Amino acid sequence: MQSASRFTSLSALALGIAGALAFGQADASGFQLRESSVKALGRANAGSAVSNGDASVVALNPAAMAGLDRNTVQVDLTAIDLDADFTGGGQHLAGTPLASPIQGGNGGDPGDVTLVPAFAAVFPMGDSGLTFGASVGAPFGLKTDYEDGWVGRYQALTSDVKVVDLTLSVSLESQDGYSIGAGIFYERAEAELSKALDFGTALCAGSGNPLNCVTPAFPFRPGQYDGSINVSGDSTEFGFIMGAQVRPSENLAIGLSHRTEVKHRLDGTVDFDTRGNPLLAAGFPDGPGGAQVTLPSITTLSVRFGVTDSISILADYQQTGWDSLDTLEIRRANGDLVGSEDFQWDETDFFSIGAEFDLSDAFTLRAGVAQDESPTNAEHRSPRLPDDDRMLYSIGASWNVSDNLTVDAAYQHITIDDPTVNNVSDTGSTLSGSFDGSANLFGISAQYRF
16 A cells, blocks of 8 residues: 555656756657656667666556566656757759749757656565556657748748656566566647748749849848747547566567557647738738647567576667658648648658676676668658768666665767758759768766665
């Protein structure tokens, strides 16, 4: 009864802090985040779905909670520093005899240092084989913010996506070491997208005489009458996670988990800046609107093998169903189409291998390397997420301060293949070029057992 009471209290605590989480740019392909465990970060996320004294499995593979034999509370904090520099340019009225270069800078560095927190708690129910768990974390997140007036402003200015999950899980372990688990998560998604609108091109091209776009006397010309559109919305939905873990021997553990996709209807507002022009304001009124988006399913297979009493090898394979993100259509409340973002993403594969070495009862070292496939493609890639295939290199360590307290730290460096962009805006302007990007992650966590 005491453990059940603790579980109830910490579930309430998790609900209370869910709204306080703030996070930004993704460290994984697409806008997936894997920062639920600093231990896993230190081995490039290898072995993420098998228990190794890590409470984060509440949301990664509930069946693996069976490997924790004491009440455990864990807090993780990871800082993500993403750098991305754009080189290239664009054209107004591209592909026509009236084409002209777009003036503007390279947008600056669209990523800032962002903190990603995570919380997890696990409560074994004595000899019953039952274990309960609760966690709060961010499975997806993105933030890119370009300078006003940059050359790609008609494709993207601000892109801000926040997704927070409260997960409640349960596992059941049999006497022979097999366990199954399931969880339900309550997910809140918030999004804000903005970009500049080239009203100058729209007005001169639609005036009945396209030559007005190159006539100095005409008051509206490409790039000389920019407004903007800002779309924001939020949604809450439920999803499920299920998993299994088998331990054929003391040295071997295999975990398999599946997280369902979640369909969100983001309800919010569509706001236009028409620079005070009454005719444009009549044609582009502010008002309620929204969009539908389906966040992907995630399937993970993990293996942990103890080579010796002090050395373990771990591996992960993960498939993310990013093909659920096809086209994002932004509509008014009456169903009228305002605009769309064409993604055409593909499902992705992630592979990692890592190792842990117990120096002593007090200290453990770990390292890992991973390959992460991007869901984007050169034809539809947007500067909102200048993503491409990447390699991950990690190191980490644990310090068992006492029998009850462990402190973990990790560092990960990510190299990203130079993504190319060849994007066309709603008014026919283009953005062509490439990004040079990389990321550094620093994590620290504390775990208390009682």
